[in-house]
Each structure stands twice: as structure tokens, then as C-alpha cells.
Amino acid sequence: MSNDQSNVFGIHAIEYMAPPIRHSVRELHEKGLLISAPEALEELGFEFCLLWDRPATDAATGLIDRLLKNAGIDPADVDLLINATAIAESALVPPSYSAPTTDDNRQLQQFMHSSARIQDELGLVNAKTMGISEISCSSLMTAIWTAQALMIQEGKDIAVCVNVDKFPDGYKREVVYNVVSDSACAVIVKRGETRNRIVTYESMTRGYYWDSDRRQNEMMASYFTTGSRIVQKTLKKAGKTLDDIALMIPHNVSLRSWQILSNLIGYPIEKVYTGNIAQMAHSIAADNFINLKDATERGKLSEGDLTMLYTFGLGAHWGCMVLEA
Amino acid sequence: MLFVTGLTGAFGIEILRILLREHREREVVALIRAGDKDKLAARWARLLRMASDGAVTPHDVPRFVPMIGDITKPQLGLEVEAFQMLCARVEEIIHSAATVDFDEPLDSCRIINVEGTRNILNLALDCPRLRKLAHVSTLYVAGRRTGDVYERDLEHDAGFVTMGYEESKHEAEILIRQYMHRLPVTVYRMSLLMGCLRNGYVHDYGAIHRYLMFMYRGIAPCFPGIPECPLDFLPYDYSAECFMKAFNHSFKAGETLQISAAEKSATTRRWLELTAETFARHSASWRKNVYNVPDIVSWPTYQLYKRTIFTIDNLEFMKVIRILDSCAEECFCPKVFHRDNLNAALGVDNSSIPDYESYYPKILEHCIEMNWGLSPNYERA
Numbered sequence: 250m251s252n253d254q255s256n257v258f259g260i261h262a263i264e265y266m267a268p269p270i271r272h273s274v275r276e277l278h279e280k281g282l283l284i285s286a287p288e289a290l291e292e293l294g295f296e297f298c299l300l301w302d303r304p305a306t307d308a309a310t311g312l313i314d315r316l317l318k319n320a321g322i323d324p325a326d327v328d329l330l331i332n333a334t335a336i337a338e339s340a341l342v343p344p345s346y347s348a349p350t351t352d353d354n355r356q357l358q359q360f361m362h363s364s365a366r367i368q369d370e371l372g373l374v375n376a377k378t379m380g381i382s383e384i385s386c387s388s389l390m391t392a393i394w395t396a397q398a399l400m401i402q403e404g405k406d407i408a409v410c411v412n413v414d415k416f417p418d419g420y421k422r423e424v425v426y427n428v429v430s431d432s433a434c435a436v437i438v439k440r441g442e443t444r445n446r447i448v449t450y451e452s453m454t455r456g457y458y459w460d461s462d463r464r465q466n467e468m469m470a471s472y473f474t475t476g477s478r479i480v481q482k483t484l485k486k487a488g489k490t491l492d493d494i495a496l497m498i499p500h501n502v503s504l505r506s507w508q509i510l511s512n513l514i515g516y517p518i519e520k521v522y523t524g525n526i527a528q529m530a531h532s533i534a535a536d537n538f539i540n541l542k543d544a545t546e547r548g549k550l551s552e553g554d555l556t557m558l559y560t561f562g563l564g565a566h567w568g569c570m571v572l573e574a
Numbered sequence: 575m576l577f578v579t580g581l582t583g584a585f586g587i588e589i590l591r592i593l594l595r596e597h598r599e600r601e602v603v604a605l606i607r608a609g610d611k612d613k614l615a616a617r618w619a620r621l622l623r624m625a626s627d628g629a630v631t632p633h634d635v636p637r638f639v640p641m642i643g644d645i646t647k648p649q650l651g652l653e654v655e656a657f658q659m660l661c662a663r664v665e666e667i668i669h670s671a672a673t674v675d676f677d678e679p680l681d682s683c684r685i686i687n688v689e690g691t692r693n694i695l696n697l698a699l700d701c702p703r704l705r706k707l708a709h710v711s712t713l714y715v716a717g718r719r720t721g722d723v724y725e726r727d728l729e730h731d732a733g734f735v736t737m738g739y740e741e742s743k744h745e746a747e748i749l750i751r752q753y754m755h756r757l758p759v760t761v762y763r764m765s766l767l768m769g770c771l772r773n774g775y776v777h778d779y780g781a782i783h784r785y786l787m788f789m790y791r792g793i794a795p796c797f798p799g800i801p802e803c804p805l806d807f808l809p810y811d812y813s814a815e816c817f818m819k820a821f822n823h824s825f826k827a828g829e830t831l832q833i834s835a836a837e838k839s840a841t842t843r844r845w846l847e848l849t850a851e852t853f854a855r856h857s858a859s860w861r862k863n864v865y866n867v868p869d870i871v872s873w874p875t876y877q878l879y880k881r882t883i884f885t886i887d888n889l890e891f892m893k894v895i896r897i898l899d900s901c902a903e904e905c906f907c908p909k910v911f912h913r914d915n916l917n918a919a920l921g922v923d924n925s926s927i928p929d930y931e932s933y934y935p936k937i938l939e940h941c942i943e944m945n946w947g948l949s950p951n952y953e954r955a
Contacts, residue, residue, distance in 0.1 A: 289885050426886045457864040466890050467865070470795035474866035505882050512875040 258397045259442030260572065261407075263542040264316035265434040265535060266308065270300035274428060282422040294504025295428040296527040301415040305339035306346075306363040308433045309413040310370050316409065316435045317371070324372040328405035331396055332364035332413075333381040333388035335533045335562065339414045340380050342366050367411075376409070385562025386500060387452065388412060389434065389534040390570055394450040396438045411435040412534040424563070425465060427502045427531045434535035445541070448555065448571040451483040458565035468565055472506075475567055477513045480559065483569040494571075495554035496544060497521040500536040500561060501529060510559075522549065536560070541572070550574040575601045575663040579645055579694065580671030582606055582621060584777035585710065585767060587955045588814030589668065590625040596818075598635055603660065605643040605650060605671070614642050624953060645671050645690035650697060661700040668821065669694045670710035672743065676736040676781045676900035683738030684745065691746040695753050706825050707759040710817070713806055713834055713911045715744040715763065720907050725763075725830045725915045735903045747830075758827035762817050764808075765834050765911070769937030771809035771928055776940055777955035779947045782807075785897045786938065787946040789846075790853055792865040794894055797846060798876035799905025804839035806911055809937075812928050816920060824919035831919060834911035838927040840934070842870060842905045852935040856942050873906060 272280070274295055278287040301308055309332065317324055334340040342361040349355045364378035381392045389412040396408035413433045416422065422429050438447075453475065458468045484490055497520055499507055504526050511518040522544045525536070532539060537558040544550055554574040561567050576593075580586040581604045593602060606621075608614035615632070618640040622630045632638075644651040652660070673686045691709065698707050716723045717734035728747055734740040750759055768783075769776040776783060788794040816833045840848070850867040853860040871879070876898070883891040917923055944952040 285886060289887065292885050293882070455864050457859060457862065466888065467792035467859075469888075469891075470793045470868075471864070471866060473795050474869050477869060478866065505878065505885070509875060509878050509882065512878065513869055513871065 255441055256401055257443060258400065258438055258440055258447050260393070260445035260447070260538075260541070261437040261439035261442045262316060262320035263434065263436050263538050264312060264319060265539045265542060266312050266315075267529070268299040268301040268308075268431045268433065270302055272298050272300065274298070277422050277428070283428075284421055284423045285426060290423070290426070290428055292505075293426060294523070294526050295530050298422050298428050298530045299430040299532070301431040301433075304343045305334070305413040305415045306342050306366055308415070309363055309411050309435070310367050312413065312433050312435050313367055313409055313411055314371055316437065320437055322407065322437060325374050327373045327376040327407050327409050328403075329396055329399060329408035330364055330368055330373055330376045330378045331381055331392040331408065331410045332362075332367070332378070333392035333410060333534055334412065334414055335382070335385045335388050336414045336416065337382065338417055339363070340382055373409075383564070384454075384566045385564050386531070386534045386536075387560050387562035387566040387568040389436070390450070390537060390558060390560050390568045391452065393436060393438055393447070394570070397447055400438070400440060406440040408438045409435060410438060414533040424531070425461070425469065430530040430532045432532035432535035434532070434538045436538050444574065446573040448573055449483060449487040450568070450570040451479060451486055452566060452568045453479050453482075454564070454566045456564070458563070461563045461565065471565070472561060473510060473513055476510050476559070476561070479567045479569050480514050480557070483557070483571060487571045489555065489571065491516050493555050494557045495520070495551075495574075496549055496556045498537050498540045498544060498556050498558045499523060500559065501526045501531040501540070502561070534560070534562070545574070575603060575660075576666045576668065577603050577605070577660060577664045578668045578670070579605045580669070580710065582617070582955065583670060583672070583674070584810055584955050585764060585814060586670050587621065587625050587777055588770075588810045589670065589818060590621065591811070592814060592818045593638070594622070594626050594630055594635065598637070600637065601663075602638045603664075604638065604640050605645065606640050607644050608642050611642070614640055624955065645693050646685050648693065650693055657697075660697065663703065664697075664701045665703045665705050667694065667698055667701075667704065667707045668710070669708065672710070674739060674780065676739055677896070678738050680738035680741055683742035687739075687742035688745045688749060691749055695749070695757065698753075698757050698759070705758060706821065706827075707757055708817070708821050709746070709750050709759060709761050711747055711761050711763045712740070712743050713763045713765050713832055714740045714904070715747055716909060716911070717741070717744065718903070718907045720909050723832075723909050723911045725832045725912065728830075735907070736900055754828050760821075760825060760827060761830040762820070763830065763832045763834070763911075764813055766805075766807040767810045767813060768807045768934065769809060769940060770811045771933045772811055774933070774936030774938070774940035776937060776944070776947070777810060781897045781901045783941060783946060785894065786849060786941060788894045788897070789849065789868060790857065790942065792859055793890055794868050796871045796876060796879055797842065797868045797905070798871050798873060798898060798902045799842045800908060801841065801843035801870045803842045803905045803908040804910060805842055805845050805905065806835045806839045807930070808833065808835050809928060809933055816916065820916065820919040826919070829915055831916040832911045832913045833916055834913050835927055835930070836911060836913050836924050838924060838929070839910070840930050846870065848931065848934060849938060852938045856939065876902075
């Protein structure tokens with residue numbers, strides 16, 4: 250633990266990887282991986298979809314390795330590793346990685362968790378590991394908030410939060426009229442970090458929508474009405490107004506839905522960072538932090554600027570975080 | 575003799591209720607569309623039963639006579655003898671037959687609302703004993719006008735919200751005015767009629783009711799409009815009582831009376847909030863805030879919603895959009911329908927207008943109980 254005992258936490262580093270398989274919306278349609286017509290999804294703002302060629306656990310290991318190296322962090326200094334996944338399979342090491350010694354031990358494969366394997370592979374010897382799931386595309390943002398809370402509670406300094414998800418082969422690449430890519434983004438949350446300081450986070454779960462298939466229309470209707478409310482709730486908690494927000498960092502649902510939401514909340518669409526939607530589609534829980542990294546690197550943010558990160562996960566979970574650049 | 579059209583409609587049935595309650599001694603002829611005499615008899619018996627809560631059968635009111643006819647046809651589709659009988663004996667006419675379907679195109683609205691009215695006026699011209707002719711119209715002949723709308727106002731170039739209903743009713747009023755120097759005619763403009771004051775009963779589910787159904791089911795994400803825009807609506811029975819009192823006791827040929835909620839109209843915001851509060855008493859999803867009050871959105875935002883729904887080709891949302899398209903532009907045209915003539919005719923002021931906070935929830939509760947007209951227990955007017 251460092252000498253810095255302040256309860257200021259910020260995003261120290263972000264790393265992401267673009268999955269290597271790239272299909273256009275038309276190609277997805279030809280492969281039978283869409284529900285809607287490709288023209289409709291193009292009109293909503295999607296052009297490409299990115300897919301992993303390897304299991305999530307491997308991508309996560311490679312990604313965190315790169316994150317720590319680029320940030321100059323010794324793996325032994327990491328106190329906490331949270332593997333945030335939206336898809337249950339992504340949190341597990343595939344069964345093919347270790348054949349059971351006997352048939353009687355087949356059930357042990359249910360405990361081959363990716364976070365433990367990453368700790369072992371990368372030498373995060375002092376890190377507690379855990380997984381966050383069941384909050385769908387809100388999982389990475391929730392993991393960051395959870396990491397901060399745990400570090401405050403336990404006096405720890407450095408956490409790595411990662412989201413790598415891979416849709417099972419053959420699954421449709423469309424969720425509620427959004428094109429969905431596989432994801433890979435990892436974040437270091439660090440005590441005393443003033444860059445991208447975490448100002449506040451607000452979330453809301455409406456468990457009624459656990460059956461997002463049968464309740465899809467209701468959930469869609471609620472998406473906007475609840476979204477505008479959570480934005481206001483978050484701003485109120487932070488003691489800010491939308492005028493204070495220099496940039497909105499979205500999750501990459503359709504551009505059209507962002508046009509609607511920005512109209513609803515009264516925030517100019519020009520200040521919503523939508524540049525990755527067409528090329529990357531909706532990368533499950535990783536979008537916000539991929540977009541934050543890109544926006545920062547492209548000079549969209551100055552020191553002291555406030556950003557609002559907004560996300561939504563099926564189930565249904567709304568999340569909204571304010572950071573100070 | 576009183577000759578009435580449109581008794582089978584949601585407003586007409588409330589007129590019939592008053593006639594049965596207060597004017598059973600009068601000779602009343604009701605023009606009703608029916609395929610044959612048996613169907614007419616069945617329809618008439620049902621209508622009397624509904625208008626009297628089951629207390630009256632055709633035998634109880636021998637002076638009330640149904641007659642097969644159609645206002646869109648020359649001489650109302652009546653046999654020559656029947657038409658001549660009417661001409662000879664009619665002293666009062668209440669013309670309330672109309673199409674009130676917001677989706678109906680102008681051409682077909684005109685056939686009923688304009689040409690039907692013309693046929694009634696032609697009948698009236700042939701009635702030497704005629705003392706009163708009431709033409710039932712709508713406040714919404716004001717179309718897209720904003721601001722104060724007085725009873726004397728009619729012609730404007732603001733345009734109309736609904737496809738054909740408003741414009742055809744406007745044309746009918748212009749036609750009526752052309753006859754005012756020749757006939758004792760008065761125009762009664764009705765508000766948006768939602769349900770009954772006495773028990774919330776909805777005789778006919780219109781566009782707004784259908785929107786409320788989708789809202790109750792959690793699939794109405796938005797309502798286009800201005801939050802503070804007044805929404806003038808009233809109960810059927812209150813409106814019918816005002817109408818009959820003014821018609822019977824203070825008839826003044828050449829006048830126009832607006833039976834409106836005037837300054838006591840709900841705002842769009844309060845209307846939606848009150849709807850949500852009422853729904854919360856009957857639905858766990860509303861109580862638990864799983865569903866939200868629809869956002870009141872600007873016209874461009876509504877257009878974005880609309881485009882999106884058409885892009886994704888979602889049939890259920892398309893139904894919502896179709897309803898909103900038919901009427902919601904009204905909520906961008908804030909106006910107050912003044913009712914000085916009506917108040918003078920009734921000897922009241924605006925404090926007599928029923929408070930929507932107390933009666934509107936009863937209407938919603940009836941909608942919920944009757945599953946928006948889909949319940950087997952529901953009987954439509």
C-alpha cells in the first residue's frame with residue numbers, strides 16, 4: 250500500500266484490443282447472424298462488427314499483460330483484479346483447456362475461473378480476484394465502482410478491472426436492434442490518481458426486465474424514460490448540471506438511440522462521442538472505456554473537463570458515471 | 575316532434591339517457607342505420623337498455639320511435655312517406671351523427687360530416703314547424719390555432735391536426751353558418767369526450783384511450799407536445815347535460831356554444847402524471863416504477879422516435895405511432911376554448927366545470943376493468 254491515503258481514485262490507464270475478425274453488417278446478414286434487415290442496422294448507424302478468434306480468457310490475459318506493461322505497473326503491486334463479464338461463458342476457462350482426470354470430476358470444470366487463471370499467468374501474486382457478472386453491459390463500469398469501494402474499505406491502491414466477452418459461436422450478433430461485437434478492455438483504477446478522477450456513479454436496476462426477450466418492447470420504452478432520469482439523478486448526486494459536462498462518453502448502442510436520448514436530456518449530440526459506433530459496434534461492457542481512451546488520445550478532453558459515461562445492461566441495469574479528466 | 579341523429583354514438587347515448595329520464599312524454603324519432611327492421615329493433619332495444627341501465631324497454635317508451643335511415647343519403651334514405659311525415663311534424667332537430675375517427679381521411683369524413691349535415695339542413699328547410707336545430711360539432715374545428723378561441727370564432731388558416739375529422743367538421747360549421755339566416759340553428763361544440771362522470775364508463779374507445787392502453791402496458795415511451803399545453807377534455811354525461819339544458823331552456827338561434835373545460839383543462843404534463851398515479855393503484859409495474867411516465871418530447875424528437883420505429887419495423891410501436899400521429903400535434907397548439915355563451919345559457923361560471931382530478935381516474939379505472947373494451951363484459955355504445 251502506498252503512502253497516499255487519500256480517497257481520490259482515478260482511471261490510471263486504459264487498454265483495449267480490437268478483436269481481429271471483422272465483418273460488415275452485410276456479411277453478418279449473409280452469415281445469418283442478424284435478426285433485422287442489414288439496411289435497418291446501417292440506418293441506425295452500424296457498419297462493422299468485431300469478433301474474437303480465441304477464448305475470452307486468453308484475450309483477457311494478453312490484454313492485462315499489455316496494460317500493466319504500458320502503465321509501468323509491477324504485477325505484484327496489483328491489489329485487486331475484477332473480471333467483469335456479461336456472458337457467463339466468458340468468465341470460465343474453456344473445458345478443453347484441462348480435460349477432467351476422471352468423469353467423476355467433470356463438475357470441477359465449473360470452477361475454472363478466468364480471473365484466477367489470469368492472476369496465475371501474469372503473476373498478480375498479491376491481487377485478490379473476483380468476478381462481476383449478471384449486470385450485462387454495465388459490468389465494467391460497476392466493476393470500477395466496486396473496486397473503488399473495496400480499495401477504500403481495505404486501504405488498497407491499485408485495481409485492474411477487465412471486460413472481455415465473446416459471444417458463443419453461432420449466436421446472432423444483434424441485441425435489441427444493436428449490432429454487438431466481442432469486447433476487450435481493461436482499466437487500472439488507482440488511489441491518488443487525479444486523471445479521470447471518479448466523481449460519482451449512479452446505477453439503477455429494474456429487475457422486471459430480467460426476461461428481456463418477452464419484455465423487449467416494454468424495456469425499449471423504458472430505456473429512454475429511465476435513461477433521462479438516471480442522467481439527472483447522477484448529475485444531482487455530483488452537484489452538477491449537463492452544462493458542466495464537456496463530453497458524453499456513450500456505450501455504443503445505435504447512433505439513432507443516442508440522437509433520441511441526447512434530445513431527451515437536452516444535451517447536444519455533437520458532444521456525444523459517437524465516433525466508434527459505426528466501426529466497432531456495441532462492444533458489450535467495454536464501450537465506455539474504449540471511447541474514453543480514444544476521445545482522450547484525440548484531444549477531445551482537457552484537464553479538468555467533466556465526462557459522463559452512460560451505459561445500459563439487459564436485465565435491466567442503467568449506469569452513469571462522472572469523471573474529471 | 576324531436577328528430578335525433580347519432581343516438582347510437584358515445585355522446586348520443588347520453589342524450590338518450592336524458593330524454594328517457596326527463597322527456598318520456600315527448601314524441602322522439604331517432605334515425606338509426608340498420609340493415610333491416612329486425613336489426614333495427616334489436617339495436618334499439620339494446621340502446622334503450624344501455625341508456626337506462628336496463629330499466630327501459632321499447633314497450634315502455636312507445637312515443638320514442640327508431641327509424642332506419644342514413645344521413646349520407648338523399649332524404650336520409652327514407653321512404654317518401656316517412657320523409658314527408660318528418661317534414662310535416664318535426665319541430666326540433668338534434669344532429670349529432672358524425673364520424674369521429676381521427677384516422678379517417680378527409681374524403682370519407684366529408685361524406686358523413688359535411689354531406690350528412692347538408693342533408694339534415696335540407697330536411698330542416700322542408701320542416702315548416704321547425705323551431706330548433708342543434709348541430710353537434712367539436713371544439714377542434716379550431717385545428718392548429720393557438721391562444722384564445724372564442725365561440726364566435728370559426729374561419730382560420732392555421733390548418734388541422736387530424737386527417738379528416740377536424741377539417742370536415744369545420745366545413746360543416748361553415749355550411750351551417752350559410753343556413754343560419756334561413757333556419758333556427760345553433761352549433762354546440764364538444765370537447766374531447768373521455769368517459770362518464772357518474773361511473774367512468776367509456777362508450778367508445780378512441781385514439782386517446784388506445785394511447786392510454788399502450789401506456790398502461792408500458793410501451794408508450796413518449797408523448798409529443800408541450801408540457802404546459804392545456805388538454806381540453808370532458809365527460810360525456812356532463813357534456814350531454816350541458817347540451818340538453820342549453821337546447822331545451824336557452825336556445826338562441828344563430829349562436830355557437832363551446833362545451834369546454836376552458837381554463838380548468840389539465841396540462842399535458844399533469845394529465846400524464848395523473849394517468850401514471852392512477853395506473854400505479856392498479857398495476858405493480860407502475861407501482862414499482864418499472865414503467866415511467868412517458869417523456870413529453872419536442873416535435874423533432876418525436877420524428878426521430880418515429881423514424882426509428884419504422885426503421886426497426888416494430889409493429890407494436892407502430893400502433894402507438896399511428897395513434898400519436900392522428901392527434902398528438904394538438905399538444906403543440908396550446909389554446910383555451912372560452913365558453914361565455916354556454917355559461918350564460920346555463921347561468922353558471924367556470925367553477926361549475928367538473929374537476930378532472932376527481933373524475934378522470936374513474937375513467938381510467940373503467941378502462942382497466944374493461945381491458946380497454948376487450949373484456950367480454952364490456953358493452954360498446
